[in-house]
Amino acid sequence: MEMLRDHNWMLSVGTFLPLLGVLLLLVVPKANEQLIKKVALLTSIATVAVGVWTLFRFDFGNAGTMQFVDEKTWIPLIKSSYYIGLDGISLPLYFLSMVITLLVVIYSLDHIPSPGNPKAFFSLMLVLQTGMAGTFIAQDLILFFVFFELVLLPMYFMIGVWGGENRQYASLKFFLYTMFGSALMLVAFLALFFKTGAESFAIPYLVENGGALAKNVQVWIFAGMFIGFAVKVPMFPFHTWLPDAHTQAPTQGSVILAAILLKLGTYGFVRIAIPVLPEAAKAWAPYIGALAVIGIIYGALGCLAQTDMKRLIAFSSVAHMGFVMLGISTLTSFGMTAAMFGMVAHGLITGMLFFVAGSVKERYHTLEIARLGGILKQMPHLGWILGFSCMASLGLPGLAGFWGEFPAILSAYSPAAGLNETAFRVYMVIAALGTVLAAAYLLWLFQRVAFGEPKPEFAGDGHGHDDHAFHDVNKFEWFAWTPLLIAILVFGVVPNLMFKVLDPAVQVVLTGFKG
Amino acid sequence: MLGLGAGAWLPAVFHIFTHAFFKACLFLGAGSISHSASHHSFDMKKDMGGLRKVMPITFTTWIISTLALCGVFPFSGFFSKDEIIDNVGNNGYQMFMIIGLIGAFMTAAYMTRATYLTFFGEPRGASAGEHHDEHATAHDSHDSHDSHDAHDDHASDHADHGPHESGWRITLPLVLLAVLALSSGLLNATPFGEKWERIKTWVEPSAEVVMETAPGGPGHSNVLSVPAAGEEGHHDSPCGSETPEEGVCYAPQLVHAKFKWSKAMLSLGIVFLGIALSWMVSTMLYSRKDKRFVGLTERNGVLRAGYNLLINKYYLDAFYEKVIVKAIAGPIAAAAYWFNQNVLDGILHAVAAVSRVFSGWVYRNIDQRVVDGTVNNSGKATKGAGGVLAPVQSGKVSQYGALLFSAAAVAALVLVIINS
Amino acid sequence: MIHSVFAAATEWVSPQIDYHALAPEIILAAGLCIVLLADLFLDESRKWILSSLAGFTLLGAMLPVLTLGLDESSVRSMFDGRYVIDEFSIVMKAMFLIAGYVVVLLSTKHVEEDEYWQGEYWFLLLSSILGMVMMTSSRDLISIFVALEFLSIPAYMLAAWRKRDIKSNEAGMKYFLLGVFASAVMLYGMSLLFGAANSTLLVDLGKSITATGGLSALHALGIVLVIVGFAFKVSAVPFHSWAPDTYEGAPSPITAFLSVASKAAGFVALLTLLLVAFPQASGVWQPFMWVLSALTMTVGNVIALRQTNIVRMMAYSSISQGGFVLMPLAVAGMTEVSASALRSVVVYMLVYAATNLGMFAVIIAVSRKTRSGEISSWGGLFSYAPGLAVLATIFLASLAGIPPLGGWIGKFTAFQSLLSSGTGWGYALALIGAVNSVIAFGYYGTIMREMWMKPVPDGDNTRVGIPGSLSLALAMTVVATLVLGVLPGVATHFGDIARITGAFGG
Numbered sequence A: 001m002e003m004l005r006d007h008n009w010m011l012s013v014g015t016f017l018p019l020l021g022v023l024l025l026l027v028v029p030k031a032n033e034q035l036i037k038k039v040a041l042l043t044s045i046a047t048v049a050v051g052v053w054t055l056f057r058f059d060f061g062n063a064g065t066m067q068f069v070d071e072k073t074w075i076p077l078i079k080s081s082y083y084i085g086l087d088g089i090s091l092p093l094y095f096l097s098m099v100i101t102l103l104v105v106i107y108s109l110d111h112i113p114s115p116g117n118p119k120a121f122f123s124l125m126l127v128l129q130t131g132m133a134g135t136f137i138a139q140d141l142i143l144f145f146v147f148f149e150l151v152l153l154p155m156y157f158m159i160g161v162w163g164g165e166n167r168q169y170a171s172l173k174f175f176l177y178t179m180f181g182s183a184l185m186l187v188a189f190l191a192l193f194f195k196t197g198a199e200s201f202a203i204p205y206l207v208e209n210g211g212a213l214a215k216n217v218q219v220w221i222f223a224g225m226f227i228g229f230a231v232k233v234p235m236f237p238f239h240t241w242l243p244d245a246h247t248q249a250p251t252q253g254s255v256i257l258a259a260i261l262l263k264l265g266t267y268g269f270v271r272i273a274i275p276v277l278p279e280a281a282k283a284w285a286p287y288i289g290a291l292a293v294i295g296i297i298y299g300a301l302g303c304l305a306q307t308d309m310k311r312l313i314a315f316s317s318v319a320h321m322g323f324v325m326l327g328i329s330t331l332t333s334f335g336m337t338a339a340m341f342g343m344v345a346h347g348l349i350t351g352m353l354f355f356v357a358g359s360v361k362e363r364y365h366t367l368e369i370a371r372l373g374g375i376l377k378q379m380p381h382l383g384w385i386l387g388f389s390c391m392a393s394l395g396l397p398g399l400a401g402f403w404g405e406f407p408a409i410l411s412a413y414s415p416a417a418g419l420n421e422t423a424f425r426v427y428m429v430i431a432a433l434g435t436v437l438a439a440a441y442l443l444w445l446f447q448r449v450a451f452g453e454p455k456p457e458f459a460g461d462g463h464g465h466d467d468h469a470f471h472d473v474n475k476f477e478w479f480a481w482t483p484l485l486i487a488i489l490v491f492g493v494v495p496n497l498m499f500k501v502l503d504p505a506v507q508v509v510l511t512g513f514k515g
Numbered sequence B: 001m002l003g004l005g006a007g008a009w010l011p012a013v014f015h016i017f018t019h020a021f022f023k024a025c026l027f028l029g030a031g032s033i034s035h036s037a038s039h040h041s042f043d044m045k046k047d048m049g050g051l052r053k054v055m056p057i058t059f060t061t062w063i064i065s066t067l068a069l070c071g072v073f074p075f076s077g078f079f080s081k082d083e084i085i086d087n088v089g090n091n092g093y094q095m096f097m098i099i100g101l102i103g104a105f106m107t108a109a110y111m112t113r114a115t116y117l118t119f120f121g122e123p124r125g126a127s128a129g130e131h132h133d134e135h136a137t138a139h140d141s142h143d144s145h146d147s148h149d150a151h152d153d154h155a156s157d158h159a160d161h162g163p164h165e166s167g168w169r170i171t172l173p174l175v176l177l178a179v180l181a182l183s184s185g186l187l188n189a190t191p192f193g194e195k196w197e198r199i200k201t202w203v204e205p206s207a208e209v210v211m212e213t214a215p216g217g218p219g220h221s222n223v224l225s226v227p228a229a230g231e232e233g234h235h236d237s238p239c240g241s242e243t244p245e246e247g248v249c250y251a252p253q254l255v256h257a258k259f260k261w262s263k264a265m266l267s268l269g270i271v272f273l274g275i276a277l278s279w280m281v282s283t284m285l286y287s288r289k290d291k292r293f294v295g296l297t298e299r300n301g302v303l304r305a306g307y308n309l310l311i312n313k314y315y316l317d318a319f320y321e322k323v324i325v326k327a328i329a330g331p332i333a334a335a336a337y338w339f340n341q342n343v344l345d346g347i348l349h350a351v352a353a354v355s356r357v358f359s360g361w362v363y364r365n366i367d368q369r370v371v372d373g374t375v376n377n378s379g380k381a382t383k384g385a386g387g388v389l390a391p392v393q394s395g396k397v398s399q400y401g402a403l404l405f406s407a408a409a410v411a412a413l414v415l416v417i418i419n420s
Numbered sequence C: 001m002i003h004s005v006f007a008a009a010t011e012w013v014s015p016q017i018d019y020h021a022l023a024p025e026i027i028l029a030a031g032l033c034i035v036l037l038a039d040l041f042l043d044e045s046r047k048w049i050l051s052s053l054a055g056f057t058l059l060g061a062m063l064p065v066l067t068l069g070l071d072e073s074s075v076r077s078m079f080d081g082r083y084v085i086d087e088f089s090i091v092m093k094a095m096f097l098i099a100g101y102v103v104v105l106l107s108t109k110h111v112e113e114d115e116y117w118q119g120e121y122w123f124l125l126l127s128s129i130l131g132m133v134m135m136t137s138s139r140d141l142i143s144i145f146v147a148l149e150f151l152s153i154p155a156y157m158l159a160a161w162r163k164r165d166i167k168s169n170e171a172g173m174k175y176f177l178l179g180v181f182a183s184a185v186m187l188y189g190m191s192l193l194f195g196a197a198n199s200t201l202l203v204d205l206g207k208s209i210t211a212t213g214g215l216s217a218l219h220a221l222g223i224v225l226v227i228v229g230f231a232f233k234v235s236a237v238p239f240h241s242w243a244p245d246t247y248e249g250a251p252s253p254i255t256a257f258l259s260v261a262s263k264a265a266g267f268v269a270l271l272t273l274l275l276v277a278f279p280q281a282s283g284v285w286q287p288f289m290w291v292l293s294a295l296t297m298t299v300g301n302v303i304a305l306r307q308t309n310i311v312r313m314m315a316y317s318s319i320s321q322g323g324f325v326l327m328p329l330a331v332a333g334m335t336e337v338s339a340s341a342l343r344s345v346v347v348y349m350l351v352y353a354a355t356n357l358g359m360f361a362v363i364i365a366v367s368r369k370t371r372s373g374e375i376s377s378w379g380g381l382f383s384y385a386p387g388l389a390v391l392a393t394i395f396l397a398s399l400a401g402i403p404p405l406g407g408w409i410g411k412f413t414a415f416q417s418l419l420s421s422g423t424g425w426g427y428a429l430a431l432i433g434a435v436n437s438v439i440a441f442g443y444y445g446t447i448m449r450e451m452w453m454k455p456v457p458d459g460d461n462t463r464v465g466i467p468g469s470l471s472l473a474l475a476m477t478v479v480a481t482l483v484l485g486v487l488p489g490v491a492t493h494f495g496d497i498a499r500i501t502g503a504f505g506g
Helices: A009-027 A033-057 A090-110 A118-137 A141-150 A152-162 A167-195 A203-210 A215-232 A241-248 A251-276 A278-304 A309-329 A333-364 A380-393 A400-411 A421-450 A475-493 A496-509 B009-036 B056-070 B076-090 B094-119 B133-145 B151-161 B168-187 B198-203 B261-287 B301-311 B313-367 B369-382 B396-419 C002-010 C019-041 C048-070 C087-113 C118-137 C141-159 C166-197 C202-211 C217-233 C242-249 C252-277 C279-304 C310-330 C335-370 C386-400 C407-420 C424-453 C468-486 C488-493 C497-503
Strands: A067-075 A080-086 C076-078 C083-085
Touching: A009 A033, A009 A067, A009 A080, A009 A090, A009 A118, A033 A090, A033 A118, A067 A141, A067 C488, A080 A090, A080 A118, A080 A141, A090 A118, A090 A251, A090 A333, A090 A475, A090 A496, A118 A141, A118 A152, A118 A251, A141 A152, A141 A167, A141 A203, A141 A251, A141 C407, A152 A167, A152 A251, A152 C424, A167 A215, A167 A241, A167 C407, A167 C424, A203 A251, A215 A251, A215 A278, A241 A251, A241 A309, A251 A278, A251 A309, A251 A333, A251 A496, A278 A309, A278 A421, A278 B313, A309 A333, A309 A400, A309 A421, A333 A380, A333 A400, A333 A475, A333 A496, A380 A400, A380 A421, A380 A475, A400 A421, A400 A475, A475 A496, B009 B056, B009 B076, B009 B168, B056 B076, B056 B094, B056 B168, B056 B261, B076 B168, B076 B261, B094 B261, B396 C166, B396 C217, B396 C279, C019 C048, C019 C076, C019 C118, C048 C087, C048 C118, C083 C087, C083 C118, C087 C118, C087 C252, C087 C335, C087 C468, C118 C141, C118 C252, C141 C166, C141 C217, C141 C252, C166 C202, C166 C217, C166 C242, C202 C252, C202 C279, C217 C252, C217 C279, C242 C252, C242 C310, C252 C279, C252 C310, C252 C335, C279 C310, C279 C424, C310 C335, C310 C407, C310 C424, C335 C386, C335 C407, C335 C468, C386 C407, C386 C424, C386 C468, C407 C424, C407 C468, C468 C488
Parallel strands: none
Antiparallel strands: A067 A080, C076 C083
């Protein structure tokens, strides 16, 4: 496979720069919070700067080709190497992870959740960033696995230490679920390694040789990977950790979880499971599709039953990732490109929704929908941002969400050759119904919390002295949110910005299906 | 919708296009009336009537759009609507053509009635300057829904003035839309010949010709990847009206009906019939209060049922709202969530609980029962043993030892048997 | 038979002794004599010198190990192949010496402050380490047995070191009695093997199986009984019952020593026995190892979930870790797997030694303040001793096998070698292992939760004073844990694994 190897230091620097920040943070005394915040902010700005530079150097004409490829020996004993690269599929997610981290850091400058301790909080966040970015550039299964797992502990602590009332339960559930999935995934990786001749863990090598495996072997290996990735996505019925984790996590944790962590699973499908095991992918696709549409409807129904705003948003992730998985399960370039777009869009939009939820919680000290109301009246900016995000989330054309959802549904009309067309058309219809439900729960949410009069308990007596309690969006929030809002709009209006990067890479991923 | 369903794509699209203008104009007109004349009421029977004199611009534009909607020549609706009905018949859906014609008749009838009630006759209710009670409440709820509009001013405004023509900000768009409603039909004026069919060249489906030796291979997603404009492979070979030389066209073949004045006259006639009949009934019902019509729905059971069905919009909304939405938002969602919390999480928790219980059992019975048994028997066992050794000689060790030896024995036995 | 023994005796010639190869053992022996003697001439206030002496002895013994490691020459074999210095033994010797040094660091303050008999403590510790170092080179039933007793008997005494503490006495006594039972069983097995092979040399045992045209019941019985002896040493279920009680009662540094070094010595013996003596008898020990491994990790894990005392929990954790080490042995009889199985056991033990010693160092440091072994006493550690909490988290995560900390490479190589067998049994055990590694997080997570997410139980937020020696131990172990995790190549590179396996003759 053709590869571009120039500027190969860039990815390593971009990935490990946050760890440098962590080392710096370790020597800053705990009491000096200003300095801690500065170090964290500068580190993440520097990381994004490297990311922007990567964007500039990225050869968009060759988006299907691995770029900035670097390969160093790492663990020769198990034939695993430090092998990294970036193509059109990785690039948006890689860059998104950097941007989200920066925005979350900016947001945290003003919003360190209880019980404080910014030093630990920022350190974990930066470690998390390394893990996320690393997962998206790893071209070696073992390296991928290490980065994949690297995000576990920081997130566990982020939920468990800075989370809500039920944080310990939620964090442990999150951890055990993911760990269970990744243990099976690791077994699958190893089985794949041995079945392909125990030569290498490099993904390109496995893509070349995985297709030759017997079908039943592929199906079993795929099963292991499926569980690992499906837990992370999360797909029905492996999703029950998600609402708890999201609800209990601090705002920052929820944002990162929704925006990036869930994508590790879907990315795994696109990058590893499907190209390496094409036969198994075909065999599994109808089931994945079925679970995806069940997830869509199920997530939406779950949303309708919620009384807590954050939990509702969390459940909506189940539905949205269902669309993504539906797109992937068609095994067509169209569906998969849509899915990749949907991943980024969901990251932007749901991240934004969680930000808003966090700010609502900060001001009202509750997210109980029944107790909220009239946000538009008390804080028009916040209210409209919420409205904007809800519209984006329900897939309003012109905003980013639409381009993930609509083409994904459309792609189910004609799945890849060899898949059961009828089944997928049924999925398409059900998924389309799901969009109606999505509109229902999001608009219902928006209507209940933003319209009407504020509830008496929050209305305040007279508008004079009570106003400061409900200050509208502050400058940190504006700084953190504006990029997301702009991105949602820009990708909604010019989706081709991303489609043209994704499509060539997806074509490469699907080469195994052409022959 | 009828047009699309019956394969009359072009007229359908065209109709959507013209429809936009006259429908927008009608809505705007209605808004203008409610804003300036009837105190935000849309009740034609109660709050309107005779407005043609006070609101001339609104009236004129309304009439133009109404005629366009009814499909009267030469308004835009004529060209588009008529084409649909023509094409529907032409494409072999005779039944639907008749239904379409009936629809056109009904349209003409209800629009005439609405026009009559609004603009003719005597001013009633709010348009006559009355302030009834409902107005206040309606106004309140309206206000609370609309936070960015300074409605208080308006309220005091028309409380003083009564019905009047709206300001230019409302009438200007009305006029523009009316002009478009009048003229946009000419963009695809089939009756005037091919040269006028400009829309056709713009909107004919331009599906890609897919080169494929064996036709009918769905499962190739690139067939549908066209809509993302600007993608590669988007070329300008539409298979609209012509059959492509080779390859398969995934858009259906389109055959357009030739325009015939005879058919157009038929539908025009039907429309005029509708207008005339409706006018007659309206005048009799609302102006002259003809005994034969007034209160007919109260007297005749069948008619009353029909009336109720209509006034409740066929109960469809009620069905949607009461049955589907309630069910989904209520029990179905709750059930799904219950499933999530109790079944899926239940399984998880059960696994956790079982392993906890299991580990407790193992700990108590396998690991520690030895201990418990020991404590009970320790009295006997410690007799004669040194004090220091008491906790050790308690029998615990002997049981541990027994475990060790017996496990060794069992393992030896089994493995020797297996291997010989 | 007797005649042949006599015949051999008459032809006695002094064997060639390679002093370079024996240097580590010689230095250790000399060092322990010096410690014992010095103890006689030092008054109580200057006993601390002994710990330094012990430490220097261990470091001194490292020197020849290093030179041996750097020496590229072939395997050094003495006494007709009964005592062999190969790459495997060099790596393991280095591990025992360094682990011993860390134990010395852990013990220094502990022993000083508890007013125990210091001289004997260091003497016994060095003796036990000497036994372990000898074990790595033993390739004969007799020398294995001698080494085993050499390392065990001082350990029995060390476990009962706090002689006024009834629990410590109980610990030592139980360990001793059960150890003796196990030794008896093993010795019985050895005698059967000798009867079958007419030799105690491991290589001859293997030859006798092929020579007699296959496995006899005598062989099978002997092999099983010998394995039982070492299964006791590595506290494999169902031979584990001594471990929790002993670990809980023994002084903490000794618990660390037992759970790491003594257990590793058991594995070393198991490896040499299985791969050198009985590769042909894999039909006997593979299923045995499979069952032992599955039972050990499952039972260890499941019971650990219920523990409230941290040392007891670490005891069960150590049992289940032993199960993971045993995993590859369940398929190690296959010729194409044995190399990777050996490698995996070695790597796992290295990582486990670093991590577990580190965890015990944290436990010792924390209990200096809390004076309690209950997990609940760890509440809020992060708030008053963030450094210790982070270290503990690193060690626990490593034990749980979370990348990129050391533990994962151990687990990974174990899985890898299991799956490389390609058999259904291998896959089944790998799945059991995968599930177990998830369960394990349940209790490791409990401690993490306690440290990070719970309030301080008594509200006492004074800092934890960490003596210098303990800090050094913590630094050594944490660096080892991180480096082994991030760059596992280091662990697998400094001893060329290919040659380690070469040493065993395939």
